[in-house]
Amino acid sequence: MDKLGSRCPLPGYPRPSVFICLLILIASFLTYPMLKTLSLQLHSTVTGSYVSGTYSIVFVNCPNEQIARDIARAILDKKLAASVNILPKASSLYFWNGEIEEATQILLLIKTKTSKVHMLSSYIRPKTQRACCSQL
Template sequence: MLRTLSQQLLSVVTGSYVSGTYSIVFVNCPNEQIARDIARAILDKKLTASVNILPKAYSLYYWNGEIEEATEILLLIKTKTSKVGASF
């Protein structure tokens, strides 16, 4: 990961960086098993090189005119922007 960050920093400094090349996709999952399944599936398909699974994200949202609360698992998927969209 440190190598990737240093390469990105070098590309910014040298002017070879292209804005929008990389993206972070946030995905909420109802439980850890589903989060792991999704992470493994997209890694197997080589749609990403890294996925972080962050436990216990507390979500508040409107549903049918009421404020609801839920505990979710958050995935941070780091990928090329070109792979975001229909691929996920």
């Protein structure tokens, strides 16, 4: 009887195996997004292949072609992107001081890893703000 009593849970408590399974199930649901992201990045790194969500295209407007070329070269020198396309004469319409304005700008299409978008944005933002303000 002692052996049987030691294996049975106390009344009112769930069996340990059910509790452990429930805990594992909850932990799996909570960590799934992180594990999925890590496994996709590992797969992409090991195989060198494209995995959805690992690469991004960033669009940046520049006031003229010289500034666009300077920014593109700097981005590539710092290895913040794999490629930059410069598309001339993009027509832009935007609100400025409550009025609709129209301007011709140069569009950069920057191809980079999604993991580098934040660094790229932090690097470009001050340069484009300075360039745009100097053109006003």
